[in-house]
Amino acid sequence: EAGVAQSPRYKIIEKRQSVAFWCNPISGHATLYWYQQILGQGPKLLIQFQNNGVVDDSQLPKDRFSAERLKGVDSTLKIQPAKLEDSAVYLCASSFRQGFLTDTQYFGPGTRLTVL
Amino acid sequence: TQLLEQSPQFLSIQEGENLTVYCNSSSVFSSLQWYRQEPGEGPVLLVTVVTGGEVKKLKRLTFQFGDARKDSSLHITAAQTGDTGLYLCAGAYGGATNKLIFGTGTLLAVQP
Numbered sequence: 001e002a003g004v005a006q007s008p009r010y011k012i013i014e015k016r017q018s019v020a021f022w023c024n025p026i027s028g029h030a031t032l033y034w035y036q037q038i039l040g041q042g043p044k045l046l047i048q049f050q051n052n053g054v055v056d057d058s059q060l061p062k063d064r065f066s067a068e069r070l071k072g073v074d075s076t077l078k079i080q081p082a083k084l085e086d087s088a089v090y091l092c093a094s095s096f097r098q099g100f101l102t103d104t105q106y107f108g109p110g111t112r113l114t115v116l
Numbered sequence: 117t118q119l120l121e122q123s124p125q126f127l128s129i130q131e132g133e134n135l136t137v138y139c140n141s142s143s144v145f146s147s148l149q150w151y152r153q154e155p156g157e158g159p160v161l162l163v164t165v166v167t168g169g170e171v172k173k174l175k176r177l178t179f180q181f182g183d184a185r186k187d188s189s190l191h192i193t194a195a196q197t198g199d200t201g202l203y204l205c206a207g208a209y210g211g212a213t214n215k216l217i218f219g220t221g222t223l224l225a226v227q228p
Contacts, residue, residue, distance in 0.1 A: 004158070042120075042204050042218030043159070056215060091158050105216065107158025 004108035025094030120219035145207035
């Protein structure tokens with residue numbers, strides 16, 4: 001079974017530029033998550049989708065970050081404009097079903113963003 | 117705000133030694149998961165514990181969930197170089213939404 005795919009793997013941009021990340025979850029997984037992992041810290045949830053609807057985006061900096069999941073499959077996360085503090089690894093994860101306490105989240109390899 | 121503090125933050129040991137990583141919170145979680153993350157990869161789930169006081173063993177790894185479901189520990193016996201990585205605990209909350217809050221992480225280096 002193919003895992004969660006993410007692209008690009010690495011991105012270097014100047015501050016105030018825009019950037020977009022793409023995620024393709026495991027086939028059949030209804031729930032998709034975007035996390036931000038700053039170096040040396042644990043991942044922090046940015047946004048959670050159930051199919052193509054947003055379940056939780058309480059920690060998404062909505063003045064500069066946006067995300068969408070068209071047709072309930074692939075998802076994109078955009079930052080516009082980027083700030084230095086956005087330098088981090090952006091992880092996408094998917095799970096089969098929502099609302100089951102022990103449902104497993106499967107993570108992609110992440111996109112490492114460096115903002116100069 | 118729910119927080120999960122892990123200790124130690126860094127650990128460097130020799131192959132064959134034993135170690136314990138702790139994950140503590142003042143909040144109660146419905147379940148707790150442990151992940152290992154290697155450089156350039158996403159976290160990979162090792163185990164999920166659900167019941168207070170539960171102990172699970174995975175080969176040389178032993179996981180325990182505190183009685184009050186606020187803390188957990190990971191014990192590795194006879195560490196191997198392949199155990200090197202970032203260990204993350206994650207508490208599940210939010211009922212029907214299956215949200216996770218991750219701990220601060222423990223970076224383990226096992227020297228040959």
